[in-house]
Amino acid sequence: MTTVYISGHRNPDTDSICSAIAYAYLKRISEGINAIPVRLGPINRETKFVLDYFGVEEPILIENVYTQVQDIKFDKPLVFKENTPMFEAWNTMMEKNIRTITVVDEENKLIGIATMGDLAKAYFSSSHSSHELSKYKIPIENILTTLKGEVILKYVDYLYGNVLVSAMSKENVLSRIKEGDILIVGDREDIQLAAIQKGIKALIITGNNSLQDEVLKLAEQHKVTIIKVMPDTFDTVKLLNQSIPLSYIIKKDDLVIFRTSDYIDDVKEVMLKYRYRNFPVVNEEGKVVGLLARRHILDYERKNVIMVDHNEFSQAVEGIQQARILEIIDHHRIGTIQTDQPILFRSHPIGATATIINRIFEERGLIPEPKIAGIMCAAILSDTLVFKSPTCTPEDVRAAKKLAEIADIDINQFGNEMFKAGTSLEGKSVEEIFYTDFKEFTINNYKIGIGQVNTLTDPGELKQDLISFMEKVKKDKGYDILLLMLTDIINEGSEILFVGNNKELVQRAFNVEIKNNSFYLPYVISRKKQVLPPIVKAINSH
Template structure:
């Protein structure tokens, strides 16, 4: 059976990975089928830390979900022969299963070559001299039947595909050749099956469930090739289209994990201690331990239930998570600035705001001068009006906003005078709800009135 991939957004964060893993577990216990938790990019070390601590394996990293040769394979038993088989055994197998092309494999299931019924027929024709040697046929036939598969199999000039090759590429090769069947192998040359032109017409796309995003530009590459079965999200509704109606749960709560946890609770599916801890981690990181203005009453009450099951203290575990996240010592200045940088467009003008969520501003602010220098470089190179870096202290609920760029004066207009290129904002933590709207307002006045 083909698996369904439960996958979060590119640049995976804690919420998207936790939601993918836990929703996979949920689906596995409520629905038939095989579900695989996946991430649309490499897992950062803070997420690995959480998974390790709670006892989870890392999700499969899947950077492209486009249709591949593997998706063309049909689910059926693989019939094959080995090199030491006689032509009598081969003939019996061919007749019994009405085979046209038979793969030859070694005892470890690796692909060695092919035998086609046509090739087999030609051996008889050629050996009998196209009929001229008919009088000698008993001895000729005896000779043929003494041969082994190894003597007649075709090993050269074959067209075979690796499972990860794109279907488009495979189609080109198939249309330019005249074979009936094409073997498919994995990277270790293990035989996986045969495909034919017929399979191209029957193409089965990968099936996915998206969590924690619904916009195409945030989704894994190749998403337009897939069949989206469900979306569970808490972001604005974007631009992905589906062919059929789907289950789409979008709700303005603080974390996708809140929605996944709610499903477990609603259906009374058993939540293990580990899953409760994982869901709690997603909620704590996305809501900045309930301090982000995106936090809702539902996030808090669901987290309470998860606290009971997991035995984790949200304050303590939350602090541990944020200590792991964005530990500045692990990052270069450029990484600190660019990892969560978002661009905003207003008419012709572009500005950018980046954010670091931390429990200790001082470590980052020690690097103020070099950060400012890199920010100025980025601004110049990319032509931003200005670049703001929010250094947000989750526990104190305050932000130091560093500003670089030619038009940093606009930020002063929005938030007051800066000193040393930064402004201190008490009670401000949300880029989306508090900072960006104020900047849009100032830019609108400056450029469009």
């Protein structure tokens, strides 16, 4: 199922957060898509009050929408344990036409990888001589699996040491046997008895031949492991080579591994340095989840994003240029956004994004559940300052009243509680206050930042600290104009703090005199409708 991230703007306010949640809910119930609301920063006190009041979880925090390995389709891994015989791995690779395997421990964490070439090399090097097998410690289980064997006597779990084949005279065979060797032999009872007497460790009886009682008793006395196998002696030698555990074949050191959280741009850079066909992919726990090849990153799906309550790159999540924007639902001026394909862009000159989302609910004949209706109502009350903002429209009022009825809340009582919770500056740092509700705009190459704080009390000495902080922000981030609106909701006015190199332009915009980096605008409570437009007009006429 396609995942779609629904995101409000940076430094999110109540409308941004609640609209993302509500629209994700709408998408899930009406279209059945995996819509996930996300936030780009910490929620403010007002929003926390709203979410807690209605029992709604806050959206997950994301830092960017750059495409990650987990966002693209890669191959399912062919996974084996380290004791798996080469025979089993080779046959599975041939059957599934896969050229690279991953080998894991008991917790499914990656130990190493091997290619078809690695297995072929190991097979041919060990098949030159049965003595080569002395380098390997082969689990009994591997021999049983590979040679369709049966254990007659078992005193060890692994076979290791020199392997001899009884394909010559008895005297010749016995002259070569040393204590601890492994002998592959057919139905030659005389050699079997003599080999046991000479101290061999194990007998591999080929051709599914039966074992004489005398041999069995002697083997028990000397604690000799005996395995009976189906193939003849020639095939047994060949297949025994394929019983070698993968742990001896795999590449364990200097592995180039990608995690599901790695970004595709970083992956591309790494791939250019290596000529490997496949790269293992592990999750955050180190468990293997796939194999990644160059073809997977040539034409990958970008992350799907729906933007609500904003339409400018400067306010969007980092990496938005690399994402696939599906929709924009907004109520602000149209800014600098560009897309590489047609999208649904829905913009209405009303007080809150949540009002637009309410309209979409109505168009689809759907009614939000009470807690979703509650947060949508709260978003409208927040953005319209309980209908006092000049941005408020009759549709905002109608939508809020309808949603309040569904949520079973009293608008005035709830609004007062919400603003009381949200306007307290107690315990907040200067940075937290400044970025409570901050937006950035670019107007004719002017970089402008406007923050807004609703407060029922005079900030007092905090003003100078805020101005000092703003000076630092202006210098660090290169703003031409930086404003902070200290909005009194009850008395309907805003004291505005200013820093920047364009004092005359701001004074002209609002027809005021700026003293001590501050000026007051009565009846001005909307950044969108009463603060930004005069600045835009002043810049355009400059």
